[in-house]
Structures are given as structure tokens and as C-alpha cells.
């Protein structure tokens with residue numbers, strides 16, 4: 324099975340084209356005003372329309388209220404909505420009832436107990452994304468998680484690995500975790516919120532090289 328690759332925090336067409344050319348499978352659009360990667364719903368909708376069909380569009384929300392969640396889903400019509408705050412399984416189950424988008428939940432990976440606790444999202448979400456625990460920002464911090472926490476864990480829900488991945492360490496991360504999806508944001512930037520097309524290409528190439536050899 325091919326490792327899936329999500330490039331997160333894109334805000335312009337050039338970065339989307341770079342992700343598509345490099346062979347990414349997903350792009351992330353962050354709608355969270357405190358983030359240096361924030362895009363308005365209008366820009367997110369325009370970028371979504373412009374995204375080639377080879378890429379699935381993931382819209383990120385952080386503790387959005389029901390009104391904003393509804394507006395965002397209606398305007399952007401993403402393939403996936405990624406909840407990156409303290410959203411509950413009960414709330415995500417409600418969203419699931421009225422939206423056809425896949426639902427992903429980001430979980431800050433602190434210790435083995437986090438993995439056990441994340442099981443409360445089983446049957447409610449389509450994927451759990453294990454990321455570094457929230458800091459000043461809930462995501463996109465470039466902080467690496469302890470990959471060894473994932474050793475021999477039997478996941479009941481499809482999952483992905485985020486947090487401090489870069490073109491230089493993603494092969495090591497895949498060797499350590501066998502993650503079915505890897506997610507990167509700051510590791511493919513030249514400055515916060517500024518994506519670097521060469522780093523996007525290098526990240527995707529590192530994943531494909533790893534796969535070709537394993």
C-alpha cells in the first residue's frame with residue numbers, strides 16, 4: 324500500500340501545483356486565524372476549486388462552533404475535515420450525520436495512554452492524526468513526537484503521523500512507525516507560512532524512495 328502524503332498549510336496555487344507534481348495525496352488548508360497559515364473561507368473555496376483531482380483537500384478547523392463548521396463545510400466542500408482542537412467524539416458524530424466529508428481528528432501524542440484514549444474516536448472518525456501536543460499553536464509547530472510510542476500499537480482506526488517531519492527525517496520516521504500517512508507543514512517551509520516548492524518535492528521524493536526500498 325502506498326504511503327499517503329499530506330502537505331499542510333498551503334495558501335497559494337504554486338504550492339498546490341508543487342504538491343500535485345511531487346505526488347502528494349492530500350493538501351491541508353488551515354482556517355484558524357491565529358495560524359500563520361490561515362486562509363479565509365473565500366480563499367479556501369477558491370483553492371479547493373483549483374486543486375487537481377489527484378489531491379484530496381483537507382480543511383482544518385480548531386474548536387469551531389456549529390455555525391462556523393457548517394459555513395466552512397458548505398463554502399469549501401472539502402474531501403476531508405480535520406478537527407485540530409479539543410473536539411469531542413459526540414460532536415464529531417453529529418458532524419458526521421450531516422456531512423459527506425471524511426472526518427479526521429488530530430490528537431497530541433504525549434504517552435502510550437494517549438493512544439488508548441484516542442480509541443474513543445473509533446467508529447466516529449475516518450482517521451486519527453497523531454501530532455505533537457498543542458503549544459502556543461495547536462499544530463504546525465515543527466515539534467517531533469516520540470515515534471517509539473507507536474511501537475507495536477494495534478490501531479483500530481486508520482491513522483497518520485505528523486509533528487516535526489522533514490525531508491531529512493521522514494524515512495527514519497517511516498522505518499520507526501510504518502505510518503500509512505505522513506503529514507508535514509513547517510518542515511517544507513522557508514519561513515512560517517511560506518511553503519518551499521523544492522522542500523515539498525524533496526519530502527515526497529524521500530517518502531517514495533523509502534517505499535521503493537522497503
Ligand SMILES: O=C(O)c1ccccc1NCC(=O)[C@H](O)[C@H](O)COP(=O)(O)O
Pocket residue numbers: 331332351353355358359360383385407454460461462463464465466485486487488506507508509510
Ligand atoms: O499548521 C498550522 O498552522 C496549524 C494551526 C492550527 C491547527 C493545526 C495546524 N496544522 C495542522 C497540521 O496538520 C500540521 O501539518 C501538523 O501539525 C504538523 O505540523 P509540523 O510539525 O509543522 O509539520
